[in-house]
Amino acid sequence: MKRKVIAAALAGLLALSACSSSGGKKADEQATKALNGSGGPRLKIAMVTHSAQGDAFWDIVQKGAQSASAKDNVQFLYAADPDGGKQAQLVQSYIDQHVDGLIVTLAKPDALKDVVAKAVAAKIPVVTINSGAEESAKFGALAHFGQDENIAGQAAGEQLNKAGIKKAVCLIHEQGNVGLEARCAGAKKTFSGQMQNLFVQGANMPQVKSAVTAKLQADKGIDGILALNAQIALTAVDAAKGSGSKAKVATFDMNKDLVTAIKDGRIQFAVDQQPYLQGYEAVDELWLYKRNGDILGGGQPVLTGPAIVDKSNADAVAPYADRGTR
Amino acid sequence: MTIAPPAADERVAARSSFRKLLGRPEIGALIGAIVLFVFFSLVADAFLRASSFSTVLYSSASMGIMAVSVSLLMIGGEFDLSAGVMVTSSALIASMFSYELTLNVWVGVVVSLVVTLALGFLNGLLYVRTGLPSFIVTLGTFFMLAGLNLGFTKLITHNVATPSIEDMDGFSQARAVFARDFTIGGVQVNISVLWWIVFVAIATWLLLRTRSGNWIFAVGGSAASARAVGVPVTRTKIALFMGVSFTAWFYGMHILFNFKSVQSGEGVGNEFFYIICAVVGGCLLTGGYGSAIGAAIGAFIWGMTSNGIVYAEWNPDWFKFFLGAMLLAATVVNLVVRRRAEAGK
Amino acid sequence: MSTTEEAPLVRLEGVGKRYGNIIALRDIDLEVGASEITCVLGDNGAGKSTLIKIVAGLHRHDEGVFRVEGEKVSFGSPREALERGIATVYQDLAVVPLMPVWRNFFLGSEKRTGAGPFKRLDIPFMRSTAKRELLDMGIDLRDVDQPIGTLSGGERQCVAIARAVYFGAKVLILDEPTAALGVKQAGVVLRYIAQARERGLGVIFISHNPHHAYPVGDRFLLLKRGRTLGYHTKEDISLAELTAEMAGGAELEELAHELESAGVQGAPELREDARDLGVSD
Numbered sequence: 010m011k012r013k014v015i016a017a018a019l020a021g022l023l024a025l026s027a028c029s030s031s032g033g034k035k036a037d038e039q040a041t042k043a044l045n046g047s048g049g050p051r052l053k054i055a056m057v058t059h060s061a062q063g064d065a066f067w068d069i070v071q072k073g074a075q076s077a078s079a080k081d082n083v084q085f086l087y088a089a090d091p092d093g094g095k096q097a098q099l100v101q102s103y104i105d106q107h108v109d110g111l112i113v114t115l116a117k118p119d120a121l122k123d124v125v126a127k128a129v130a131a132k133i134p135v136v137t138i139n140s141g142a143e144e145s146a147k148f149g150a151l152a153h154f155g156q157d158e159n160i161a162g163q164a165a166g167e168q169l170n171k172a173g174i175k176k177a178v179c180l181i182h183e184q185g186n187v188g189l190e191a192r193c194a195g196a197k198k199t200f201s202g203q204m205q206n207l208f209v210q211g212a213n214m215p216q217v218k219s220a221v222t223a224k225l226q227a228d229k230g231i232d233g234i235l236a237l238n239a240q241i242a243l244t245a246v247d248a249a250k251g252s253g254s255k256a257k258v259a260t261f262d263m264n265k266d267l268v269t270a271i272k273d274g275r276i277q278f279a280v281d282q283q284p285y286l287q288g289y290e291a292v293d294e295l296w297l298y299k300r301n302g303d304i305l306g307g308g309q310p311v312l313t314g315p316a317i318v319d320k321s322n323a324d325a326v327a328p329y330a331d332r333g334t335r
Numbered sequence: 336m337t338i339a340p341p342a343a344d345e346r347v348a349a350r351s352s353f354r355k356l357l358g359r360p361e362i363g364a365l366i367g368a369i370v371l372f373v374f375f376s377l378v379a380d381a382f383l384r385a386s387s388f389s390t391v392l393y394s395s396a397s398m399g400i401m402a403v404s405v406s407l408l409m410i411g412g413e414f415d416l417s418a419g420v421m422v423t424s425s426a427l428i429a430s431m432f433s434y435e436l437t438l439n440v441w442v443g444v445v446v447s448l449v450v451t452l453a454l455g456f457l458n459g460l461l462y463v464r465t466g467l468p469s470f471i472v473t474l475g476t477f478f479m480l481a482g483l484n485l486g487f488t489k490l491i492t493h494n495v496a497t498p499s500i501e502d503m504d505g506f507s508q509a510r511a512v513f514a515r516d517f518t519i520g521g522v523q524v525n526i527s528v529l530w531w532i533v534f535v536a537i538a539t540w541l542l543l544r545t546r547s548g549n550w551i552f553a554v555g556g557s558a559a560s561a562r563a564v565g566v567p568v569t570r571t572k573i574a575l576f577m578g579v580s581f582t583a584w585f586y587g588m589h590i591l592f593n594f595k596s597v598q599s600g601e602g603v604g605n606e607f608f609y610i611i612c613a614v615v616g617g618c619l620l621t622g623g624y625g626s627a628i629g630a631a632i633g634a635f636i637w638g639m640t641s642n643g644i645v646y647a648e649w650n651p652d653w654f655k656f657f658l659g660a661m662l663l664a665a666t667v668v669n670l671v672v673r674r675r676a677e678a679g680k
Numbered sequence: 681m682s683t684t685e686e687a688p689l690v691r692l693e694g695v696g697k698r699y700g701n702i703i704a705l706r707d708i709d710l711e712v713g714a715s716e717i718t719c720v721l722g723d724n725g726a727g728k729s730t731l732i733k734i735v736a737g738l739h740r741h742d743e744g745v746f747r748v749e750g751e752k753v754s755f756g757s758p759r760e761a762l763e764r765g766i767a768t769v770y771q772d773l774a775v776v777p778l779m780p781v782w783r784n785f786f787l788g789s790e791k792r793t794g795a796g797p798f799k800r801l802d803i804p805f806m807r808s809t810a811k812r813e814l815l816d817m818g819i820d821l822r823d824v825d826q827p828i829g830t831l832s833g834g835e836r837q838c839v840a841i842a843r844a845v846y847f848g849a850k851v852l853i854l855d856e857p858t859a860a861l862g863v864k865q866a867g868v869v870l871r872y873i874a875q876a877r878e879r880g881l882g883v884i885f886i887s888h889n890p891h892h893a894y895p896v897g898d899r900f901l902l903l904k905r906g907r908t909l910g911y912h913t914k915e916d917i918s919l920a921e922l923t924a925e926m927a928g929g930a931e932l933e934e935l936a937h938e939l940e941s942a943g944v945q946g947a948p949e950l951r952e953d954a955r956d957l958g959v960s961d
Contacts, residue, residue, distance in 0.1 A: 063485040063600025068495045184655065207645065208654050212601050214594050215397030215527075216641060222390045223642040227381035240496065240598055247594075251516060251523055252386065266499050266596060333494045544800045546790040549779075553787055556776035563770070564788035565759075623778040 052110065054078065054295050055086040055103040056288070058139070059096055059116040062089075065239070066262055066284050070138070072334050073288030074112070081296040093120030100124045110134050110295035112288075115141020115148070116187070122148060134298050138287045140188055142310040151298055152306045154290045156282035156314035158188045162195020164315040165235060165259065165280045166204075172257055172277050174233030175202040178224055182211030182241050189237050192261060196235055204235075214244055221248035225256060236260040239267040239279070246275045263318060268330040271323040281326075282314030285334045360617030361629030367615070367668045368632050371639050371661065379646035385522045387646060392524070395638030396531035397586070399631050401605070402612035403534045404575075404582040406630035407542065409613050411575040412555035412622025413469035415458060417477040418579050419605035424480050425451040425580075425587030426597040427488055430497040440505040448584050454480070455580025459573030481603060488599035499595040506592070513585070514593035527589050531631070534582065538627035551575065556623030612637055615666055636661070687750030688713040689851050689882040690735060690766070696743030697730055704730040705906045707744070711899065712851060712882040717873065719885045719893035721926055722903035728886050731903070732853050735884065736768040737761030748851075765850035769840045771859060777829030781821060782810035784828045785843050809846070817842045817872055834865035838872045851882045858892045870896050890926050894919040902926060 056074055060067035071087055078085035086108065088099040097120050100113060104127055111128050115121055115137050122144075128135050129149040137145040137153045145153035169177055177200065179193035190206075197204045207224050209217040225231055225248065234249065234256050236242035242260035249256045259277040260267065262284075270276040290311065297303040305311055318326050329335035356362060375382045401418055408415055415421075425447050433443030458476055462469045488495060500506060515526045542548035550571045553561035562568045591597055614620065615636055616629025640661045644654055688711045697705040705727045712718040722728050733739040734746065737755030746753055748764050755761045758768070775784045786806045793802040810824050819838050821831075828836060837857050844852055854873065858866040874896050876883055887893045893900065900917065902909040902925055910917075910925050917925075 061600060062481065062603075063488070063495045063598065065495045065598065068489070210641075212603060213397070213605060214590060214601065216394060218593075219390050219394035219397070219638070219642055220645050222393075223381075223387065223645040226384065226387050226390060227379065227646045227648060240594075240596075244594060252390075264494075264496065269499075540800075544803070546792060546799075546801060549783055549787060549790055549801065552779050552783070553776045556778045560776050561787065566788045623776065 051082055051084055052296060052299060053084045053086065053106075053108045054110040054112065054292055055088070055106075055108045056112040056138075056291070057096055057099045057103065058087075058089040058114045059091050059093070060089040061091045065264060069284040069334060070288040073285035073290075074292045075288075077289040077292035077296070081293065083292060083296060085292065093117030097121050097124040100128065104128050104131055104133060107131075108133060109299060110136070112136050112138055112291040112295070113141075113150075114139045115144050118144040118148075125149065134295055136291045136294050138291045139284075145310065146308050151304050152294050153310040154287045154294070154305075154313055155310060156312060157310070158191035159195035159198075160312070161261065161280050161282060161315040162192040162197075163199040164195075164317065165192070165261065166196040166199030168278050168280070168317060168319075169196065169233055169235065169259060170199070170201050172233070172259070174200075174257060176228075176230050177202060177204045177233035177235055178207045178231055179204055179235045180217075180221065180237060180241055180245065181206055181208050182217070182237060184208055192237055193235070202233075209241065211238070211241065214240070217241055217244045218248045218251075221245050222252045225249060225252040225254040229254070232256050234258045238262050239264040242267060242276055242279075243270060246270065263326075263330055263335055265327075265330045265333070268318070268323050268327045268335075271318060271320060272327070274320065278317055278319035280314065281316045281318050281335065283316055283335070284313075286313040360624060360626045361632055362617075363666075363668050363670065364616045364629050364632040364636065367664065367666075368636050368639070370668070371636060371643070375639060375643035375646065379643060379648070382643060382646045385520070387642075389522050389524050389528075391635075391638045391642050392528045393638075394642050395631075395635045396525070396528045397589075398605075398608055398612050398637050399531045399634030400527065400534060400586045400589070401579075401582050401609045402616070402630040402634045403531075403538045403627050404578040405606075405609040406613035406616060406618050406625055406627055407538055407551060408575045408579050409610070409618040409620070410542070410555050410622060410625045411551045411572060412558065413462065413572060413575065414473060414610065415576060415579045416470065416473040416606050417454075417458060417480055418473075418583060418609055419602040419607075420477055420480045420484060421451065421454060421580060421583040421602075422587045422590065422605070423597060423599065423602035424454065424484055425584045426591040427484055427497060427599060429588060430500055430591050430597050431488070431491050433503060434498055434500055435491060437503075440500055440503050440509050444509060444588060447587065448581075451580045451584040451587070452577055455577035455583075456573060458580070459576035462576070463569045463572060477606070481600075484599045495600065496598045497596050500591070501595045509588070510592040513588040513591075525593075527586075527593075530585070530589075531634075534585075535627050535631045542627060547571070547574075552623060608637065611662060615662060687747070688716075689749055690884070691747045691750075692735075692741075692744065693747070694744035695734065695741045695746055697734060697739065697741050703906055705734075705741075708901070708903075708908055709911060710884075710901050712884055714850070714880050714882055715877050716898045717877050717883040717885055717896050718899040718901065719887060719897035720901045720903065721887060721890060721893055721922075722909070723888060723926075725905070726903040727906040728888075728903055729855070730906070732768065732855055732884070732886060735761070735766060735851075736853055737766070765848060766853065767844035767847070767849035767851070768853040769837070769844055769855065769857065771856045775828050775836055775840060778827050780825045781814075781828050781831070781839060782807045782824040785810040785813070785824075785839060785846075789847055813842050813846045814839065817845070817875055819872075832865060833861050834868040837861075837869050841872055841876060845876060845879065845881065849881065851884065852876055853884045853886070855886050856888070857885070858887065858889065866892055890919065890923045894922055 058067055067089065074085055090096045090099060100111065100121065101124050103111060111133055113121060113125060113135060118141055125135055125148045135150045137150045139155045142153050142155055142157055179196060181189050181193060183189055193206050209220045232255060234245045236245050236258060239260060239262050242258055243266060245258050249258060257277050261280045263279050263281050267276060267279055271279060294305050326335050381387050405415065405418055428450050429443035429447035432446045433440045458473055462472045465472060488497065492498060516523050517526065542551060550566050553566050554568050554571045558568050612633035613625065613630045616626065616633035618625030618629065640658055644657050690712045692708055692710040695705065695708045708731065710718060720728050720731060734741045737758045737760050740754050740756065791802045791806050792799050794800050807824055811821065814821055817838055819835060828839065841852065857869050861869060870892060873883060873885060885893060885897065898914055900912050900922060
């Protein structure tokens with residue numbers, strides 16, 4: 010008996026709500042509330058990157074995305090696979106889940122072209138981050154947040170010039186990675202001295218150390234090392250010390266220990282692409298788009314870097330690196 | 336039986352001592368190593384310097400320490416695919432335990448030893464109890480450890496790498512044991528090179544001069560026969576897995592105290608390099624044959640190749656090709672030598 | 681019962697074994713003394729392997745009495761049998777092909793010297809002992825360092841026998857040692873079996889080939905479907921009779937009948953064969 014009563018009451022409520030008019034003050038209030046982030050249905054936004062497991066850089070990107078999600082009352086989902094095909098499958102699975110927004114990296118644009126098109130067709134807004142500045146708009150994404158690796162490389166090259174370096178090596182820690190190659194190529198473009206690339210095995214620190222040592226032993230004229238990630242840079246400092254070389258070390262990307270190393274002069278500078286910003290802005294942009302139809306960048310990539318961290322500003326950055334967001 | 340019966344009179348002609356030498360498992364690798372050494376000496380000027388040799392040795396030791404125990408395990412007829420990530424697990428445990436509880440780093444070192452040995456024991460126990468091939472069992476633990484490494488590190492440190500423990504109590508002592516550089520005759524040598532040599536010597540003694548060594552060969556050559564004559568097969572195999580975990584701990588400590596912080600994603604893929612070193616050094620994939628010295632030479636070949644390419648200043652784009660080609664060449668030389676030795680018996 | 685000098689090394693009296701409701705072995709008598717070879721003959725499924733398993737300690741018998749040197753026993757494990765001096769050399773041999781002869785010889789019972797962590801193999805002792813023991817058995821290996829896999833099947837069998845003898849076996853159970861061998865090699869193994877007897881061992885020699893068993897055997901136990909078909913000393917029986925009995929003379933006769941009535945050519949010859957063997961009248 011009790012159940013019937015409840016059912017009847019529910020039916021009545023439903024009828025009432027169906028009758029109520031659209032628009033009006035109530036809707037306005039709802040919209041304002043939603044924009045403030047507290048009200049409205051919780052959005053579900055998924056990020057799919059080409060990161061390998063346990064990569065420090067992507068950890069910071071996720072942190073940025075998570076804090077934006079917390080602010081905007083968004084449910085944030087994350088998945089990653091370095092293999093282009095598998096990354097596309099992950100994107101597809103989020104399309105199947107009907108998420109409210111997708112954040113995708115286009116490190117392997119060809120592999121992701123079709124699936125991004127599917128998402129757009131399914132009316133899921135897509136934002137690209139990190140890699141794929143050129144393809145982003147073409148594929149139908151709303152916006153792109155990232156650093157142009159070539160431009161960042163050029164900035165590094167200029168900094169190396171300022172440091173008075175004449176002969177440098179660029180340490181590529183992941184063979185065949187387009188972004189890393191672009192950084193070295195960019196640095197080469199603006200660097201006035203001589204620069205060559207050296208491949209080191211990023212997953213194996215003793216091998217990184219011995220390869221850098223070997224290079225410094227083989228060519229005593231090297232006075233500069235450009236690393237492309239923080240841990241590699243710190244290892245390169247060790248290697249330089251061990252081989253008695255006077256080579257100065259600079260790097261891309263940051264972590265806590267690296268900031269300390271910049272402060273005490275073991276590392277010259279770091280080119281920061283501010284990964285936190287990439288994650289944060291991407292989530293925020295999707296939220297703004299869903300709530301207010303906003304699009305950042307006007308169809309052009311929004312650059313999150315390069316930001317140079319050296320002795321002059323290391324102290325300011327240190328607390329943020331300490332908590333793992335810079 | 337695997338080897339064809341010899342001459343018609345059922346007697347085996349005595350081999351000359353030269354033939355006997357050629358019949359050693361590590362001889363092919365030794366010849367390959369000499370060829371590579373001469374080759375790089377000719378193409379790379381910097382290669383022959385004492386300081387370069389020290390760098391090559393360090394690089395070799397970083398593979399070789401693990402290759403020692405991996406070769407023993409392979410002689411015992413098993414694989415351990417979790418060896419690469421177990422090194423990282425071990426370093427992470429020591430680092431996080433000391434850091435989070437603000438204890439002397441030696442406490443972390445000991446805890447890590449206990450936990451890592453337990454991991455090796457678990458690998459062995461799983462293999463023995465399930466009866467599945469060790470390839471499958473350790474593939475499972477490989478993925479599990481890789482996941483745990485990342486999961487725990489993020490859970491505890493909220494980062495994917497551990498914070499530096501450089502300023503903690505006991506760090507400098509521990510570094511002196513596991514990762515110190517010292518100078519011999521003006522050349523800087525890392526202590527891990529010495530440890531590597533010590534481990535190779537112990538393993539060789541164990542294999543050739545002790546009962547345990549006899550058992551290792553026996554359980555790898557024919558576990559059923561070994562069991563029939565009273566060899567404790569289960570115990571021997573578990574001990575071999577624990578041997579791998581012991582060196583994983585040791586090498587993990589080297590990484591921790593040399594590089595101060597550990598990235599949770601490191602180590603993946605290295606297990607295959609260890610196996611490659613052992614195989615280049617003459618270990619049979621089917622077990623029952625091989626040597627620890629061979630595995631050491633295998634690691635040395637690895638070190639020469641990976642650094643020789645740098646000394647020779649070749650285009651790094653081709654690195655993996657050269658590496659693969661040289662490993663293949665070393666293995667082929669190994670095979671040819673062994674075949675000739677066997678044919679000449 | 682006290683152990684007497686005269687008591688045979690192994691004696692079975694009315695021994696039987698059943699697996700659930702399947703009777704594997706029933707009412708078997710068997711005896712082997714020092715310097716004696718008792719052959720156990722029979723086809724596949726005759727119960728030979730059940731019999732060895734009882735003597736070797738892998739299974740307990742359910743009926744009858746099993747005595748070792750006069751004393752009633754019932755072994756729970758091969759180790760117990762080994763402790764009483766009963767060693768078994770199985771058909772598939774417990775050798776590791778890639779290991780040197782001397783390491784195989786001592787495998788599982790290594791001789792060691794030194795103390796504590798420096799306890800090590802006594803290699804010179806083991807090497808020379810293996811060489812000498814094999815020489816005593818008449819196997820002259822110039823190099824005990826060669827992998828045992830390079831020896832012929834017969835030689836490997838002999839190494840396994842020599843090993844059992846060296847480690848104090850009084851009774852050797854040989855499970856089909858000549859089965860997989862060629863004529864010449866089988867001859868070599870038979871010679872070593874005879875040698876083991878001369879050294880005072882009792883041998884239980886399992887075979888399905890009377891031509892191998894008859895020349896070396898002192899007693900012959902014929903098994904069929906778990907029962908004794910015949911138990912003879914060598915004086916009682918000739919090779920031809922043994923062969924015929926084993927081949928199941930009476931059945932041969934029957935088969936000849938059947939074939940004849942079916943009009944198969946050659947049946948009369950079969951009947952004649954049976955007559956020649958002295959099993960048909």
